[in-house]
Amino acid sequence: MAPARPKPDPAQTRAAVLAVADWLRDDTAPAPDRAEVAAAVRLTARTLAELAPGASVEVRVPPFVAVQCIAGPRHTRGTPPNVVETDPRSWLRLAAGLLDADRATAAGTLRLSGTRAVEIADWLPLVKLDAC
Numbered sequence: 001m002a003p004a005r006p007k008p009d010p011a012q013t014r015a016a017v018l019a020v021a022d023w024l025r026d027d028t029a030p031a032p033d034r035a036e037v038a039a040a041v042r043l044t045a046r047t048l049a050e051l052a053p054g055a056s057v058e059v060r061v062p063p064f065v066a067v068q069c070i071a072g073p074r075h076t077r078g079t080p081p082n083v084v085e086t087d088p089r090s091w092l093r094l095a096a097g098l099l100d101a102d103r104a105t106a107a108g109t110l111r112l113s114g115t116r117a118v119e120i121a122d123w124l125p126l127v128k129l130d131a132c
Helices: 010-019 021-025 032-051 087-093 102-108 115-124
Strands: 057-060 064-070 083-086 110-113
Touching: 010 021, 010 102, 021 087, 021 110, 032 057, 032 087, 032 115, 057 115, 083 087, 083 115, 087 102, 102 110, 102 115, 110 115
Parallel strands: 057 083
Antiparallel strands: 057 064, 083 110
16 A cells, blocks of 8 residues: 655645746746646645545546545546546646636636536635736
């Protein structure tokens, strides 16, 4: 059995999001280093899993992370019935409060499948950034 991951540190999570904040706010800003994006994505997703413990919804942000969250029926085999999937920038914009789930879904950058996937919006934002 793998050792348990340490709980995400809120200060470290906020710092990781702040490190990529210009890119999240501005479509013309250069993309940050891949390692910075990966850290911010992983920390925010793991923060979500910590705040909304459970295994009824799987949140996927390829290629960096997938976490299970939200209390309810546990999924153990095959494709989960409730999946949230998005790209790293959209995820971070959602996690930072710069994008809401309805707009992201309408734009096609947030894909929700299953009846419980929409509950993800109840847990966002995770790290509040002021809009531009």
